[in-house]
Amino acid sequence: MEIKVVKIGGNVxxxxxxxxxxxxxxxxxxxxxxxxxxxxxxxxxxxxxLGQTPKMIEGRRITDExxxxxxxxxxxxxxxxxxxxxxxxxxxxxxxxxxADGNVIKAVRxxxxxxxxxxxxxxxxxxxNCAFLRSLLAAGMVPVLCAIxxxxxxxxxxxxxxxxxxxxxxxxxxxxxxxxxxCFEKNGVLSDKDDDNSVIPVITPGLYASLKASGVVAExxxxxxxxxxxxxxxxxxxxxxxxAANLGNDIQTVLKGE
Amino acid sequence: MEIKVVKIGGNVxxxxxxxxxxxxxxxxxxxxxxxxxxxxxxxxxxxxxLGQTPKMIEGRRITDExxxxxxxxxxxxxxxxxxxxxxxxxxxxxxxxxxADGNVIKAVRxxxxxxxxxxxxxxxxxxxNCAFLRSLLAAGMVPVLCAIxxxxxxxxxxxxxxxxxxxxxxxxxxxxxxxxxxCFEKNGVLSDKDDDNSVIPVITPGLYASLKASGVVAExxxxxxxxxxxxxxxxxxxxxxxxAANLGNDIQTVLKGE
Numbered sequence: 333m334e335i336k337v338v339k340i341g342g343n344v345x346x347x348x349x350x351x352x353x354x355x356x357x358x359x360x361x362x363x364x365x366x367x368x369x370x371x372x373x374x375x376x377x378x379x380x381x382l383g384q385t386p387k388m389i390e391g392r393r394i395t396d397e398x399x400x401x402x403x404x405x406x407x408x409x410x411x412x413x414x415x416x417x418x419x420x421x422x423x424x425x426x427x428x429x430x431x432a433d434g435n436v437i438k439a440v441r442x443x444x445x446x447x448x449x450x451x452x453x454x455x456x457x458x459x460x461n462c463a464f465l466r467s468l469l470a471a472g473m474v475p476v477l478c479a480i481x482x483x484x485x486x487x488x489x490x491x492x493x494x495x496x497x498x499x500x501x502x503x504x505x506x507x508x509x510x511x512x513x514x515c516f517e518k519n520g521v522l523s524d525k526d527d528d529n530s531v532i533p534v535i536t537p538g539l540y541a542s543l544k545a546s547g548v549v550a551e552x553x554x555x556x557x558x559x560x561x562x563x564x565x566x567x568x569x570x571x572x573x574x575x576a577a578n579l580g581n582d583i584q585t586v587l588k589g590e
Numbered sequence: 591m592e593i594k595v596v597k598i599g600g601n602v603x604x605x606x607x608x609x610x611x612x613x614x615x616x617x618x619x620x621x622x623x624x625x626x627x628x629x630x631x632x633x634x635x636x637x638x639x640l641g642q643t644p645k646m647i648e649g650r651r652i653t654d655e656x657x658x659x660x661x662x663x664x665x666x667x668x669x670x671x672x673x674x675x676x677x678x679x680x681x682x683x684x685x686x687x688x689x690a691d692g693n694v695i696k697a698v699r700x701x702x703x704x705x706x707x708x709x710x711x712x713x714x715x716x717x718x719n720c721a722f723l724r725s726l727l728a729a730g731m732v733p734v735l736c737a738i739x740x741x742x743x744x745x746x747x748x749x750x751x752x753x754x755x756x757x758x759x760x761x762x763x764x765x766x767x768x769x770x771x772x773c774f775e776k777n778g779v780l781s782d783k784d785d786d787n788s789v790i791p792v793i794t795p796g797l798y799a800s801l802k803a804s805g806v807v808a809e810x811x812x813x814x815x816x817x818x819x820x821x822x823x824x825x826x827x828x829x830x831x832x833x834a835a836n837l838g839n840d841i842q843t844v845l846k847g848e
Contacts, residue, residue: 413738416691432686
């Protein structure tokens, strides 16, 4: 089966106009599809409203017990159910899942060394319940995954949504043809970072090496593209990087193997 | 198929020791089963921590937009995923659902007259997606329903958990043999309200009439028992009233039709 795994960030979930357009485009996508969403901006805002101080190291949230409660409330509760209700209204039979639901993703708590991230989970391919995901897709349902997993021993764990998307796409790619779509705040990988119209349409590993060498691709884009090529190495067909507002059109960068 | 629908209140979900015992007993129950949970105590506490004032009329929460966000976070997020993760750890393949997920319960927003409860939904039998629930049960899964539904037009709605349990039990009873178990803070219907050992083991409509006439059953128990007999009239086999700590034993009141 051909499957699209689409990831959106919390900035989309928290922006009613952008979310409405995205939901309409996503509902119109043909074929089997899975949505993965973040919600970090809203989690930080609820943490602050509750008098907590969000703590991040290299962009990753330190998840102590109070933080785990907030991210579970925000990601699995408000964000997930709001997106699912909107998709249902658009005629898309969405089903929101944390990793605990149907044991769809069992994660492993990250070791406390060198940095103790708290209740944060890493995902191994064997932890993704592909059989359950395929049974939902075969029934015409659309799994909507939030960034909360479980360890199988009763604890919930927080996992970066980009990582969930690439882990699920890679695991399904063992048997299916999978494309992974990362929506972010730019139109794609740009040849001029100040010009949102300078989208590079296709990047192969060869072109990527020269773009890095010439400094066209730098900073935050490097880990994103590295992770994308890692997903391609583990069997994902294409990784597509684009703006959430462009899901319905071809403004995008497609990363492909040689 | 024989199906048990078990309802627990937020007081169980918010009490780690009571919840652990309940989860173990619930996981050990044989056959097809569905869990419905509340979370009202925790929702009120998060509302207060966020500077909101919970508003209730006759024990029902007025659900404005801010309240809807909190109850969705608490019921569908923290409570639901925590219970699901504990059930998974106990070997029970639980799947947490709001009414929006798989369109499992479509509710109708309650009219603003005579009392405007805000985003509160009433359930009609046709709104319960029995086919989807049966497909999950047939796959050996255990649906865990929280008190959040949707209207099919993109809005989430808050519905009393007792009502969800009786609506789901009644709708399934059209084709299946369904028992409905209400867990609450007493051991059952008591012949002496101050003696928790005075549980009346079986109540039929005839006995209920005389218990009401003699004043043995009064106040808060009357709507609970009325609603239970209403579920029995709509096809539920037995309604069982007991303490969550007694799920694994027979300390309980069984309400039966004549």
